[in-house]
Structures are given as C-alpha cells and as structure tokens.
Amino acid sequence: xxxxxxxxxxxxxxxxxxxxxxxxxxxxxxxxxxxxxxxxxxxxxxxxxxxxxxxxxxxxxxxxxxxxxxxxxxxxxxxxxxxxxxxxxxxxxxxxxxxxxxxxxxxxxxxxxxxxxxxxxxxxxxxxxxxxxxxxxxxxxxxxxxxxxxxxxxxxxxxxxxxxxxxxxxxxxxxxxxxxxxxxxxxxxxxxxxxxxxxxxxxxxxxxxxxxxxxxxxxxxxxxxxxxxxxxxxxxxxxxxxxxxxxxxxxxxxxxxxxxxxxxxxxxxxxxxxxxxxxxxxxxxxxxxxxxxxxxxxxxxxxxxxxxxxxxxxxxxxxxxxxxxxxxxxxxxxxxxxxxxxxxxxxxxxxxxxxxxxxxxxxxxxxxxxxxxxxxxxxxxxxxxxxxxxxxxxxxxxxxxxxxxxxxxxxxxxxxxxxxxxxxxxxxxxxxxxxxxxxxxxxxxxxxxxxxxxxxxxxxxxxxxxxxxxxxxxxxxxxxxxxxxxxxxxxxxxxxxxxxxxxxxxxxxxxxxxxxxxxxxxxxxxxxxxxxxxxxxxxxxxxxxxxxxxxxxxxxxxxxxxxxxxxxxxxxxxxxxxxxxxxxxxxxxxxxxxxxxxxxxxxxxxxxxxxxxxxxxxxxxxxxxxxxxxxxxxxxxxxxxxxxxxxxxxxxxxxxxxxxxxxxxxxxxxxxxxxxxxxxxxxxxxxxxxxxxxxxxxxxxxxxxxxxxxxxxxxxxxxxxxxxxxxxxxx
Numbered sequence: 001x002x003x004x005x006x007x008x009x010x011x012x013x014x015x016x017x018x019x020x021x022x023x024x025x026x027x028x029x030x031x032x033x034x035x036x037x038x039x040x041x042x043x044x045x046x047x048x049x050x051x052x053x054x055x056x057x058x059x060x061x062x063x064x065x066x067x068x069x070x071x072x073x074x075x076x077x078x079x080x081x082x083x084x085x086x087x088x089x090x091x092x093x094x095x096x097x098x099x100x101x102x103x104x105x106x107x108x109x110x111x112x113x114x115x116x117x118x119x120x121x122x123x124x125x126x127x128x129x130x131x132x133x134x135x136x137x138x139x140x141x142x143x144x145x146x147x148x149x150x151x152x153x154x155x156x157x158x159x160x161x162x163x164x165x166x167x168x169x170x171x172x173x174x175x176x177x178x179x180x181x182x183x184x185x186x187x188x189x190x191x192x193x194x195x196x197x198x199x200x201x202x203x204x205x206x207x208x209x210x211x212x213x214x215x216x217x218x219x220x221x222x223x224x225x226x227x228x229x230x231x232x233x234x235x236x237x238x239x240x241x242x243x244x245x246x247x248x249x250x251x252x253x254x255x256x257x258x259x260x261x262x263x264x265x266x267x268x269x270x271x272x273x274x275x276x277x278x279x280x281x282x283x284x285x286x287x288x289x290x291x292x293x294x295x296x297x298x299x300x301x302x303x304x305x306x307x308x309x310x311x312x313x314x315x316x317x318x319x320x321x322x323x324x325x326x327x328x329x330x331x332x333x334x335x336x337x338x339x340x341x342x343x344x345x346x347x348x349x350x351x352x353x354x355x356x357x358x359x360x361x362x363x364x365x366x367x368x369x370x371x372x373x374x375x376x377x378x379x380x381x382x383x384x385x386x387x388x389x390x391x392x393x394x395x396x397x398x399x400x401x402x403x404x405x406x407x408x409x410x411x412x413x414x415x416x417x418x419x420x421x422x423x424x425x426x427x428x429x430x431x432x433x434x435x436x437x438x439x440x441x442x443x444x445x446x447x448x449x450x451x452x453x454x455x456x457x458x459x460x461x462x463x464x465x466x467x468x469x470x471x472x473x474x475x476x477x478x479x480x481x482x483x484x485x486x487x488x489x490x491x492x493x494x495x496x497x498x499x500x501x502x503x504x505x506x507x508x509x510x511x512x513x514x515x516x517x518x519x520x521x522x523x524x525x526x527x528x529x530x531x532x533x534x535x536x537x538x539x540x541x542x543x544x545x546x547x548x549x550x551x552x553x554x555x556x557x558x559x560x561x562x563x564x565x566x567x568x569x570x571x572x573x574x575x576x577x578x579x580x581x582x583x584x585x586x587x588x589x590x591x592x593x594x595x596x597x598x599x600x601x602x603x604x605x606x607x608x609x610x611x612x613x614x615x616x617x618x619x620x621x622x623x624x625x626x627x628x629x630x631x632x633x634x635x636x637x638x639x640x641x642x643x644x645x646x647x648x649x650x651x652x653x654x655x656x657x658x659x660x661x662x663x664x665x666x667x668x669x670x671x672x673x674x675x676x677x678x679x680x681x682x683x684x685x686x687x688x689x690x691x692x693x694x695x696x697x698x699x700x701x702x703x704x705x706x707x708x709x710x711x712x713x714x715x716x717x718x719x720x721x722x723x724x725x726x727x728x729x730x731x
Contacts, residue, residue, distance in 0.1 A: 053543070053668075053672075055664075055665075055669045055672070055673070056665045056669070057665070099159055099160065100159075100160060100161065100162045100399055100403065101158060101159050101160070101161075101436075101437050104164060104393075104436050104437070105436075108435075108436055108438075112435075113435040113436060113438070114438065116432075116433035116434065116435050116439075117433075117434055117435055117436055117438040117439040117442060118438075118439075118442055119432055119433060120429050120430075120432035120433050120434035120435075120439040120442075121429075121434070121438070121439040121440065121441065121442020121443045121445075121446070122442060122443075122446060123311070123314045123315075123428060123429070123432040124167050124314070124425050124428055124429045124432070124439065124440075124443045125442065125443040125445075125446030125447060126314060126315060126317075126318040126446075127314045127315075127316075127317050127318065127424075127425055127428055128150050128167070128169055128425060128443060128447065129147070129150075129318065129321075129446070129447060129450055129458075130317040130318060130320075130321040130458075130461070130465075130466070130469050131146075131169075131170070131317055131424075131425070131469055131473060132146030132147055132149060132150045132169055132170045132447075133146045133147065133341070133458065133461070133466060134146070134466040134467070134469040134470045134473075135170035135171065135172055135175045135470065135473075136149070136170060136175070136417075137463070137466055137467075137470075138172060138175040138176060138179060138248065138251065138252070138470055139170070139174075139175035139176075139178045139179045139206070139417055140178070140179040140182065140183065140202060141202070141203060141206060141417060142199075142203075142344075143341050143344060143458075143466070144344050144345055144349075144415075144451075144455075145203070145206070145415060145416070145417055146170050147447055147450065147451055148349040148411075148414060148415040148416050148451075149169060149170045149411055149416040149417055149419050150169045150170065150419075150443070150444065150447045151348075151349065151411075151414070151416075151444050151447050151448055151451070152349075152410045152411050152413065152414045152416060152444075153168055153169065153407040153408065153410060153411035153416055153419045154167075154168055154169060154407075154440045154441070154443055154444035154447075155410070155440075155441060155444050156406045156407045156409070156410035156411070157403050157404070157406070157407040157437070157440060158437035158438070158440040158441050158444075159406075159437070160402060160403040160406040160407070161400065161403030161404070161406075161407070161437065162384075162395055162396055162399040162400050162403055163384040163387060163388060163395060163400065163403075163421070164387075164388075164391065164393070164434065164435065164436045164437055165384075165387040165391065165426060165429050165430045165434045165439075166380065166383065166384045166387065166421045166426050166429075167421065167422050167425035167426045167428070167429045167440065167443070168380075168404070168407050168419055168420065168421055168422070168440065169419050169422055169425065170417070170419055170422075171376075171379065171419070171420055171421075171422050171423075172245075172248050172470060172473055172474050172477070173241065173244055173245075173248070173375055173379065173477070174372050174375060174376050174379075174418050174419070174420055175248075175417075176244060176247060176248050176251070176265070176509060177244075177368065177371050177372055177375060177509055177510075177513075178206060178209060178368065178372065178417060178418060179263075180265040180508065180509050180510065181367070181368035181371065181510060182202060182205050182206065182209075182368065183263060184510075185205065185361075185364055185365065185368070186198070186201065186202065186205075188364070193263075203415075204355050205365065206417040206418075207352050207355050207356070207412050207415065207416070207417070208355070208356060208359050208365065208412075209365060209368055209369060209372065209417065209418055210408050210411055210412040210416055210417050210418045210419075211356045211408070211409065211412035212359075212365070212366075212369040213369055213372050213373050213376070213405075213408045213418045214404075214405045214406070214407070214408030214409030214410075214411075214412060215405070215409065216369060216370075216373045216405070217373065217377070217401045217402065217404045217405030217408060218401070218402055218405035218406065218409065219405075220373075220377075220398075220401045220405075221398045221399065221400075221401030221402035221403075221405060222398075222402070224398040225398070225401070226381070226396070226397025226398040226400065226401055227397065231520055231521060231524055232374075232378060232516070232517065232520045233493070233496060233519070233520040233523050235482070235486055235490075235493040235494070235496045235497045235500075236496050236497070236500045236516045236519050236520045236523070237378060237500075237516065237520075238479045238482045238483075238497055238500075239479075239483075239496065239497035239498065239499065239500030239501035239504070239516070240500045240501070240504050240512055240513060240516040241477050241479060242477065242478055242479045242480065242483075242497075242501045242504075243500065243501040243502065243503070243504030243505040243512055244477070244504055244509055244512070245474040245475075245477035245478050246267060246478070246505050247265055247266075247267060247270070247504070247505060247509060248470065248474045248477075249470075249471050249474050249475075250267060250270045250271070250274075251263070251265075251270065252467035252468075252470050252471050253270075253274055253467075254274070254467075255285065255289065255339075255463045255464050255466065255467035256285060256286055256289035256290065256293075256464055256467055256468070256471075257274070257277075257278075257280075257281055257282065257285065257286060258280070258281065258282020258283075258284065258285035258286060258337070258338075258339075258464070259277045259280035259281065259282060260277070261273045261274055261277060265508040265509050265510075266505075266506055266507065266508055267505040267506055268506060282337060282338075284333075284336065284337050284338050285337070285338055285339070285462070285463075285464040286464075288324065288333075288338060288462055288464050288465065289462075289464030289465065289467055289468050290468075292320050292324065292464065292465045292468035292469075292472075293468045293471050293472055295316070295320055296316050296317065296320055296468060296469065296472035297472055297475065299312050299313060299315070299316035299319070300313050300316060300472065300475075300476075303316070310431050311432070313428060313431075314428045314431075314432065316472075317469050317472075320465060320468070320469070321458075321461060321465060321469075324461065324462055324465045325457060325458070325460045325461050328340060328460045328461070328462055329460050333462065334460070338462050338464070339462065339463045339464075340459065340460055340461060340462050340463065341458060341459055341460070341461045341462075341463065341466070342459060343459060344455040344456075344458055344459050345455070346451065346452065346453075346455045346456070347451060347452065348414070348448070348451060348452070349414040349415035349416070349451075350414070350415060351413060351414060352412070352413060352414060352415050353412070353413045356412065367510065371509075371510060371513050372418045374513070374517070375420075375513065376404065376418065376419075376420030376421075377400075377401065377404065377420070379420055379421060379423065380400065380404060380420045380421030381397060381400055381421075383421055383423055383426045383427075384400055384421060384426075387426065387430055390430070404420060404421075407419060423476065423477075424473060424476060482497065483497050483498070483501075496519055496523065499515075499519065500512065500515065500516045500519060503515050504516070525572065528567060528568075528570075528572055528573060529572040529573045529576060530573065530576050531565060531566055531567030531573050531576070531577065532566040532567065533563055533564065533565050533566060533577065533580050533584075534547035534548075534549070534550075534563070534564045534566070535547070535548050535549075535556070535561065535562065535563055535584050536548065536554070536562040536563065536564055536607060536667065537551065537554025537555050537556045537562070538554060538555045538668075538671070539551060539553070539554055539555075540553055540555060543666075543668040545562060545607070545667045545668070545671075547564075556588075557671065557674075557675060558592060558597055558598070559592075559598070559600065559601055559602040559603065559678060560601070560602065560603045560604075560605065560671065560674050560675070560678075561584055561585055561588050561601055561603070561604050561605070562605045562607065562667060562670075562671065563580075563581060563584055563604070563605070563606055563607065564606075564607035564609075564610065565577060565606060565607070565608065565610065565611055566610045567610065567611070568611055568612050568613035568614070569611055569613070569614050569615070569618035569621075569622075570613065570614070570615040570617060570618055571615060571617035571618070574617050574618045574620075574621040575621075577618075577621075578621055578625060581604065581625070585601055585604065588601055589601060600633065601634055602633065602634060602635065602674070602677075602678060603634065603635050603637060603674040603677075603678075604629060604634055604635070604636050604637065605637045605638075605639055605667060605670045605671065605674065606636070606637070606638050606639065607639045607640065607667050608638050608639060608640055608641040608642070608645060609639070609640040609641075609642070611641065611642070611645055612642060612644065612645075613644065613645070614645050614648050614649075619648065619652045619654065622654055623652070623654060623657065626654070626657055626658055627657075635662060635674075636658055636662065637658075637662045637663070637664065637670050637673075637674065638658065638662065638663045638664070639663075639664050639665075639666060639667040639669075639670045640664070640665060640666060640667070641663065646663075649663075661673075
C-alpha cells in the first residue's frame with residue numbers, strides 16, 4: 001500500500017507525538033501534543049482518506065502487460081521454473097527427495113527421540129502381531145501373510161514415507177475389499193474354495209494386487225496426483241466406511257458362532273446364511289469370542305477415556321491373545337470343539353517377485369487395484385495429515401503416495417498383500433510418543449522376531465479370538481456420530497451418508513465404493529453447476545454491500561439490480577446463472593410495480609470478485625446477455641473482476657461491447673455512477689416536461705389579475721401538501 005500521508009500536511013505528525021508518552025507541557029511551558037501510536041495515526045489516516053470516496057479505474061497498463069504475458073508458452077514457463085528449482089537444490093535436498101527419512105534424520109535427537117521411538121515401536125508391535133494375523137484371515141489368506149505384510153512394508157515406509165507417526169500394515173477395509181473381489185474373480189473362472197489349486201492361485205493374485213497397487217501409488221506420486229481424494233465427500237466416505245465396517249463385522253460372526261457361513265459382502269445374504277446354520281451353533285466358541293470382544297472393547301474404552309491408562313489400549317489385543325493361548329494350551333481346548341489357527345511357517349517370507357507376471361486377465365483385476373488404491377490412500381492421508389498438523393511439520397500428499405507405493409512394492413517381493421496406514425495403530429503410535437520412522441523399524445523388527453522364534457506359540461490361538469480382534473478393530477469405523485452431526489447441521493449430507501452406507505451394506509463393497517465415488521463427483525458437479533448467487537444491498541451508514549436475505553436492513557435502489565456470483569462461470573453453470581439473473585430482474589420489476597413506480601430496470605451490476613475463471617461458454621452467454629439487455633434499455637456493469645477475468649474480457653472484446661466506463665473497482669463506485677446517471681436523466685426529463693407545460697400554459701403575467709391570483713393560491717396549496725408528506729423511503 002502506498003502511504004500518501006506525506007502529501008497531506010493535516011495528517012503528518014512529528015516524532016514527538018509517538019515518543020512522548022505523556023501530555024501536558026515542557027519546561028518552556030509549550031503544551032505537548034497527546035500521545036498517539038503509529039496504529040492510531042494509520043487509523044486516522046484511513047478514516048480521513050476513505051471519506052473522500054475517490055472513484056478509481058481498472059489499471060489498463062497492468063492489464064495490457066498481463067494480457068501480453070498470457071500468450072507466453074506455459075510449457076516454457078514450467079521449464080524455466082523447473083530449471084530454476086534444479087539449480088537451487090543442493091545434495092541435501094536431492095537426498096531428501098529420494099529418501100524422505102533423510103529430512104528428519106538430519107535433525108533427529110538420538111538422546112531424546114530414540115527412547116520414545118523404542119517404546120512406541122514396541123507398543124505398536126505388541127498390537128500389530130495379533131491384528132495382522134486377524135486381518136489376513138479376513139483377507140482370505142493364511143495368518144502368516146498378515147505377519148509378512150507387517151515386515152518389509154513397514155521397513156520400506158520408514159525410509160520412503162513422509163509421515164513420522166503413521167503405522168503402516170494390514171487394515172480391515174483393504175482386507176475386506178481384497179477378499180471380496182478376489183473371491184468373485186475366482187468364481188468367474190470356475191475356481192472355488194476347497195479346490196486343490198485355490199490357495200496357490202488366490203495368494204498369487206493377492207501378491208500381484210499388492211504389486212499393482214504399489215505401481216499405481218508410485219505413478220500417482222510422480223504425477224503429483226495427491227489431490228484426487230479431495231473430490232470425495234467426507235459424508236459419502238464416512239457412510240461407505242460405516243457400511244463396510246458392518247460387513248466386516250458380520251463376516252467374522254461365523255468364527256464367533258462356531259460354524260461355517262457362506263461368504264458374501266451383502267448384509268441381507270450374510271444374515272440369511274447365519275440364520276440357516278443356527279442349528280450348528282457352538283456355545284463354547286461363542287463364549288470365548290464374545291468375552292474377548294467385551295474385554296477388548298472395555299480396554300479400548302479405558303485407554304481412550306483415561307489418559308493415565310492409555311497404554312491399556314495397545315496392550316489389549318496382545319493381552320487377550322496371551323491369555324486365550326495359555327488357556328487353550330493348558331486345557332487343550334482344540335480337542336473340545338474350539339478351532340485354533342494351526343500350523344504357521346517359521347522364518348522370513350520367501351521371495352515372490354517371480355510371481356508378479358504373467359498377470360492373467362489384467363482387466364479383471366484392475367477394478368480391485370483401483371478400489372484398494374483409492375480407499376487405502378484416503379484412509380492413510382487422513383490420519384497422516386492430522387498427525388503432521390499436530391506435530392507441526394509439512395506433509396506432501398504426492399510424497400506420501402510414493403511412500404505407500406514403495407511399501408506395497410517392497411511387500412509384494414516377499415509374500416505381502418496390499419497395505420496402507422492404520423487408524424488405530426497410528427493413534428497408538430502417536431500416543432506412545434513416536435517421533436520418527438524409527439518407531440516403525442522397531443515394530444517391524446519385533447514382527448521379525450516373532451516370525452523367527454514365536455510362531456509355534458501363536459499356533460494355539462483360537463479363531464474366535466482372531467475374529468474378536470477384527471470386530472473390536474472395526475467398531476471404531478462405525479461413524480454413527482458423524483451421521484448424527486450431519487442430521488443436525490446439513491440434511492442433504494446426511495442423505496448422502498445414509499445412501500452410501502445403505503448401498504454398501506446391501507449391494508456390496510465394490511458397488512458401494514463406486515456409488516460413493518459417483519455421488520461425490522455428482523456433489524462437486526452440482527455445487528459448481530448451481531452456484532450460489534445473491535442480490536446485494538447497502539448496509540446503512542457504510543459502503544459495504546451484502547446479501548439482502550442475510551441483512552434485512554440492506555438498502556436497494558429503484559431501477560438497479562446488484563448481484564454477486566459466488567463461483568467461476570463456465571459451461572456447466574452459465575445457463576443457471578443466466579436464469580437467476582432473469583429471476584432477480586423479474587422480482588425487482590414486480591416490487592416496483594406493486595409500489596406504483598416505474599418497473600423498468602435500467603442497470604444490472606454484477607459483483608465479480610468471487611469469479612476466478614470465465615470460459616468461452618460463459619463469454620458467449622455474456623455477449624448474448626449484453627446485447628439483449630442493450631436492446632431492452634438495460635446497461636450491464638461489472639464490479640471488481642480479477643486480472644485473469646479481465647484478460648479474458650479484453651481478448652474477447654466484451655470490454656469494448658460493455659464499455660470501459662461500465663467496469664468498476666468496487667460495487668459502491670458502480671452504484672454511485674448508476675444513481676448519478678439516473679439523476680441526470682431525471683433532471684433532463686423534468687426540464688423537458690417544464691418546457692412543454694410552459695408552452696401549453698401561458699405565463700401568469702399574461703393572465704388577468706383574478707386568474708393569476710387563483711393560480712398562485714393553487715401553487716401554495718400544492719407546496720403545503722408536498723411538505724406534509726412523509727420523506728421518500730429507500731428500498
């Protein structure tokens with residue numbers, strides 16, 4: 001801002017005004033001015049300067065310069081920027097770009113950070129071992145695949161991931177999607193569970209899916225497509241997650257009830273299958289499973305409610321696992337009708353990169369890859385950004401994509417299925433004091449120790465306890481508080497939440513996810529195709545113009561319609577904008593007619609400050625509107641268009657058609673100009689009418705004394721009546 005106070009002697013203050021804090025007089029008896037801070041000087045200056053109400057013009061020189069720059073190649077601009085950035089980078093920047101862990105390792109405090117990371121890593125490791133085995137069962141894989149997916153992927157993410165607290169590994173939602181899609185895919189090929197080749201083909205498809213998901217993440221990260229998830233409405237995503245959580249929980253009921261239930265991702269089908277097999281109900285597995293669920297839920301509640309006992313939440317899964325394994329081993333429960341995990345291979349996973357190709361029917365597996373990629377990144381980036389904000393460091397979405405991609409890519413080399421960030425384990429990792437990716441390395445090392453030495457112990461784990469861990473984990477995904485909040489705040493979003501949740505439960509996860517994405521895109525399209533617009537009025541005593549629906553005392557003026565368009569104008573919403581302008585014009589005419597005033601609108605002022613973009617479709621509409629308005633005697637005016645919009649107006653010739661004098665910096669300038677024009681027309685019309693009356697009625701000097709006296713008395717009476725009337729009101 002240019003300070004013009006030096007040119008105004010009335011607003012110039014000496015330094016004594018600021019430096020002398022007291023008023024009164026000095027030794028010479030000369031009174032000192034009262035203390036005024038620099039902020040008071042600025043305030044006084046703004047008040048006096050704004051009182052002048054100067055009318056400014058759009059700076060044409062800047063517009064012409066901008067207009068010439070537009071034709072410069074965007075590719076050359078991008079290349080210059082790229083070269084400039086490359087030249088500014090040193091070896092530290094390059095190493096941080098390749099290995100994001102280098103960025104935090106440079107400033108890592110080993111004395112303060114390492115103990116915290118060790119505690120956090122061990123805490124999450126205690127939690128991830130039983131959880132990963134449970135989620136592997138949910139994914140339709142042997143339990144050891146859950147442990148394998150918590151080994152190399154965690155090491156890889158610690159090196160390439162950008163979040164320092166995110167806990168990567170198997171999660172319930174991705175496991176459910178993988179299981180649902182691969183079972184459908186194999187059924188299409190005529191391969192069913194129980195066939196000799198089923199396990200081999202199923203595990204190969206799971207590894208290939210992890211490989212393709214990793215490649216997809218890496219490509220998206222290199223293309224900087226981390227913004228894509230912003231198009232997914234939170235309400236729709238929450239509804240989909242809740243519906244999927246219900247399906248996940250119901251899929252584990254068969255382990256709690258103790259009999260086999262045919263797999264399905266549709267709630268009504270699962271319920272029917274459960275009811276059909278109730279005659280096989282096993283009360284022993286039910287008691288063990290439900291007691292485990294209640295215990296886990298109680299420990300989780302204690303850990304979340306009482307900060308002193310937050311460590312209880314992490315120890316819950318391992319505590320329940322240890323107790324039930326001990327009880328099973330002591331009393332040989334496997335011999336009394338309680339199924340257990342069984343054999344778990346000891347040792348590190350085998351190298352499986354050779355199973356990546358060939359990929360039979362790539363087109364059939366790609367929908368699964370896309371679904372897992374979208375859901376996995378959405379779940380991961382949500383918790384990662386929240387943790388980054390809490391710890392005050394920046395998180396780049398595209399770098400996060402590469403980190404997740406490398407995690408899945410490395411995991412696919414060693415018998416892993418797709419992984420992503422876990423809500424529950426990330427929360428525990430953060431609460432336990434994790435400071436860096438070292439906590440993840442500690443977790444992975446603990447999993448490696450279990451694979452090398454403790455797999456025989458987990459072979460005694462009851463399947464009902466695995467199911468209880470899954471059910472306990474997905475209870476946090478039941479986002480019913482969000483539904484209650486949406487019902488109170490935004491009924492339309494509540495409808496979208498209910499739609500996504502219901503369709504996911506009754507039509508399946510794949511269709512539910514597809515509908516969730518479609519509904520989100522439709523919401524984006526709807527909001528842009530039907531933008532918010534407002535008729536403006538002046539707030540009394542100010543030069544501020546606001547929505548007349550929001551401010552009842554906002555003043556409008558006869559013959560003038562002021563409208564604000566709160567969105568870019570492009571092909572999808574041009575017709576809607578035009579219809580709204582016509583509606584506002586008709587409404588103003590009806591109000592004038594009802595008051596007996598001239599119903600003709602003379603000026604339509606468009607407040608363009610919220611309009612960031614105007615495309616060619618909008619330009620055609622604006623050209624057409626301007627021509628139509630001129631034919632009807634209405635002048636179109638623009639207020640405060642951005643530089644980008646003015647560039648388009650200039651190049652299209654719209655500025656010349658509308659007239660440069662009809663484009664204003666502020667809406668107050670526009671309304672002042674329009675009222676002045678109307679005043680001049682009214683004066684001109686009044687003078688013309690007076691001349692006609694003078695010709696029709698002779699001068700009183702030519703009349704007789706009695707006629708002149710009568711006309712004088714009539715005039716006096718008219719003036720008296722006019723003074724007795726109430727002053728005119730402003731609409």
